[in-house]
Amino acid sequence: MITTPTRQDFDHYMAPNYAPQQVIPVRGEGSRLWDQQGREFIDFAGGIAVNSLGHCHPVLVNAIKEQSEKLWHLSNVFTNEPALKLAEALVKRTFADKVYLCSSGGEANEAALKLARRYAVDHFGEQKDKIISFTQSFHGRTFFTVSVGGQPKYSQGFGPVPGGILHATFNDLESVRQLVGDDTCAIMVEPMQGEGGIVPATQEFLQGLRDLCDENDALLIFDEVQTGVGRSGELYAYKNFGITPDILTSAKSLGGGFPVGAMLTTEAIAKSLAIGTHGSTYGGNALASAVALAAVEFIDTPEVLDGVKKRHELFREHLQAINHKYGVFKEIRGMGMLMGAEMSPEYEGRAKDILPLAIEEGVMALIAGPNVLRMAPSLVIPEADIKEGMARLERAIERLVAQG
Ligand SMILES: *Cc1c(COP(=O)(O)O)cnc(C)c1O
Numbered sequence: 474m475i476t477t478p479t480r481q482d483f484d485h486y487m488a489p490n491y492a493p494q495q496v497i498p499v500r501g502e503g504s505r506l507w508d509q510q511g512r513e514f515i516d517f518a519g520g521i522a523v524n525s526l527g528h529c530h531p532v533l534v535n536a537i538k539e540q541s542e543k544l545w546h547l548s549n550v551f552t553n554e555p556a557l558k559l560a561e562a563l564v565k566r567t568f569a570d571k572v573y574l575c576s577s578g579g580e581a582n583e584a585a586l587k588l589a590r591r592y593a594v595d596h597f598g599e600q601k602d603k604i605i606s607f608t609q610s611f612h613g614r615t616f617f618t619v620s621v622g623g624q625p626k627y628s629q630g631f632g633p634v635p636g637g638i639l640h641a642t643f644n645d646l647e648s649v650r651q652l653v654g655d656d657t658c659a660i661m662v663e664p665m666q667g668e669g670g671i672v673p674a675t676q677e678f679l680q681g682l683r684d685l686c687d688e689n690d691a692l693l694i695f696d697e698v699q700t701g702v703g704r705s706g707e708l709y710a711y712k713n714f715g716i717t718p719d720i721l722t723s724a725k726s727l728g729g730g731f732p733v734g735a736m737l738t739t740e741a742i743a744k745s746l747a748i749g750t751h752g753s754t755y756g757g758n759a760l761a762s763a764v765a766l767a768a769v770e771f772i773d774t775p776e777v778l779d780g781v782k783k784r785h786e787l788f789r790e791h792l793q794a795i796n797h798k799y800g801v802f803k804e805i806r807g808m809g810m811l812m813g814a815e816m817s818p819e820y821e822g823r824a825k826d827i828l829p830l831a832i833e834e835g836v837m838a839l840i841a842g843p844n845v846l847r848m849a850p851s852l853v854i855p856e857a858d859i860k861e862g863m864a865r866l867e868r869a870i871e872r873l874v875a876q877g
Pocket of ligand 1: 576577578579580582611612613614663667668696697698699724725
C-alpha cells in the first residue's frame, strides 16, 4: 500500500478523465484547507459549490456522527426516519408537495427529465416528447442529462444520443418561441448558468419561459443543483425571481459535502412517478439524508441567508478593488456565494492561468469555462478569510499581469 500518496499516483492509478491541481489537501476546517506539507489555503472553491458550510462544520459532523452510530442504509424496501424528515423539510420550505431522493445532481436531473416525459405520455400522448434546454447549460453527465446539456463536446463521441432534445439560446426568449409548441414536453433551465459562466437569467426570460410552458402544457424544470440551498441568498434561487417551476432539482450544497440529491415537484406531476417507474439504490440513504437535513435546517435561517447576501457584497467590493488596479475583468456578476468575474479582452481565455498562481499564493478558486474566474465559497465563510483570501488572490492577479 502507498504510505503517502502523491500526485503522480493519480496519473498511475486513476482513469484519466480529470486533471487535478498538484496539491493534495488532507484536512479542512471552515474555509481553510491544509495540504500534505501543512501548507494552508483559503478555500473560495468550496468543492464546486458543494461545501455549503465549509469543511467539517460541527453541525454536519454531529449529524453524521449521530446517524452513523444508529443506521446507515436500508434500501428502498424500507423507508427511514432521516429521509422522511428531509422530505418534510424540503416540502415545508418550497413549492413542492413531493420529493424524490437520490445521490447526485445528474441523477436528480435524470429523474426530472424521465418524469417530464412520463407525465406527457400519461396526459397528452407519446408525441409530446420535445425537451428544450439551452446552449452553454450543464445538467450532469448521464447520457440523457449530458445530451440535454448545451455543450455538445460532452455528449458527442458516445454513439447515438437520446432524441427529442432541442437547444435554444439562454436569456433569448425569441429563440425559445421558435422551438416551443404542442409537442413540447418540458423546458429545463438553470436560473443562473453555473458551468456556462455564472450567467444569471433575467426576470423577463424566466417569466417568459413560465408563460410559454403554461400556454403549451409543458413543464418548467429548474435545475438548481448549483444555485440551490442558500447559495443564491435564498433557499432556492426561484424565490429570488418569484417564479415557480413545476420540477426543481437540488444536489451540491444540499449535502454540504456528502453525496445527496433531490427532485422536488407537485402532487399532480409526481403521480406519474408510480411504483416501479424509477429508482435508485442509494436514494434516501439514511446517512445522506441525516446530513442533508442538518444542512437545510441550518442554512434556511435569516441569519445564514442574510449573511450570504452581505458576503456577496464584500466579495464584489474586493473584486472591484482588484479590478480597479489591474483591469483584468470585464464584468463581475453572480448571486450570493456563487460569483464569476469575466476576463477583459486583454486577458481573454486566461482565467484558468489564475488558478495555479492562486494556489501558490494560498487561495483556491475555480473557473467556469476558460474566460470566467468563479468563486463558490462556504455560505458562512468568515469575513477575515474573505479579506485574507482576496489579498492572496490579488497577489496571484498581480503575477498574471506581470506575466503579460
Ligand atoms: C454540478 C451540476 C450538475 C451535475 O451534478 P452531479 O452531482 O455532478 O451529477 C447538474 N446541474 C448543474 C446546474 C450543476 O451545476
